[in-house]
Amino acid sequence: MLFDADPDPTVLKENAEKLGLDLSKIDLIVISHEPGDHIRGLKYIAEIMGDKPIKVYVPKHMTSSAKKWIRELGFNVIEIERIIVIAKGVAVIGELYGPPYEQALAVNVKGRGLVIFVGCSHPGVDNIVKKAVSDLNEKPYIVIGGFHLVGASEDRIASVANSLIKLGLKKIYPMHCSGDSIRGYIRKVPRDIRRWRSRTKDYNKGERMNSISNCEALT
Incomplete structure (x- = not known):
């Protein structure tokens, strides 16, 4: 995949x-x-x-x-357009409007929660995570990808970062179009969610994907 x-x-x-x-x-x-x-x-x-x-x-x-x-x-x-399960434990989170329209990928890691992959997060990375959690009825574990925050104001950076933290994410990996400011902000938060590097092998090695529940009626 x-x-x-x-x-x-x-x-x-x-x-x-x-x-x-x-x-x-x-x-x-x-x-x-x-x-x-x-x-x-x-x-x-x-x-x-x-x-x-x-x-x-x-x-x-x-x-x-x-x-x-x-x-x-x-x-x-x-x-x-709407959420759909494409493999065991893997779902495409249906499109949100940015602009442009954008969708994300969620993988349910057994015993941990959702690993949410985002492209550029034009609709807002926090909004994408909220939709994944709501649609799949699973807790969030990791969000990784572009957060679309290059050039964003300090208030916007703080708002997004704090929103992600409040959602219960354990690891946050800003990449691509995220910008340095969000990485700097995340360095200040508690160690258990302080992540800003691109390496992801710490969560995908040896951990089995669980089937995602509560999706069949939404496909």
């Missing part, structure tokens, strides 16, 4: 090689939202996937031109 696809096919290829990942084994892809820095790497996946049909889950209100481009690469485009 792949969440977002880098800004360039070469970047995706090099990153996968450095991590020792064989992307030809991917059978599911989730795209958070439209801008090219999240989808252009799909060209590399298209080159190596052979005849294997790969589902790409995109926001329903992504532009028709972007969806057409992905289809022309040979992918099976699945448009998502």
Whole structure:
């Protein structure tokens, strides 16, 4: 499974090689939202996937031109508006409006809670986490990805960070478009949720994914 696809096919290829990942084994892809820095790497996946049909889950209100481009690469485009379970313990959190429309990915780690992957969080990272918690009826564990806070005011930074803390997140990983200010703010909070690096192996190694409950009626 792949969440977002880098800004360039070469970047995706090099990153996968450095991590020792064989992307030809991917059978599911989730795209958070439209801008090219999240989808252009799909060209590399298209080159190596052979005849294997790969589902790409995109926001329903992504532009028709972007969806057409992905289809022309040979992918099976699945448009998502509401929450849907795509694998055991894995759900796509239905789109929220930023602008643009954006969706997220949630993985339920057994005994820990939801690991929520976000692209740029145009609708607000705290709003995305709240929606995931509400729709899945599970506690949040980690949020990781872009928080869309570059250039944000100190008040906005504090508001978002405190909102995430109050939601009960144990680890917070600001990346991509998050900016240095949010990282600096998080350094000041209690140690058990103070996380600002991109490394994620501490939660995904050796921990089993649990099935997500309370989703069937929402698909």
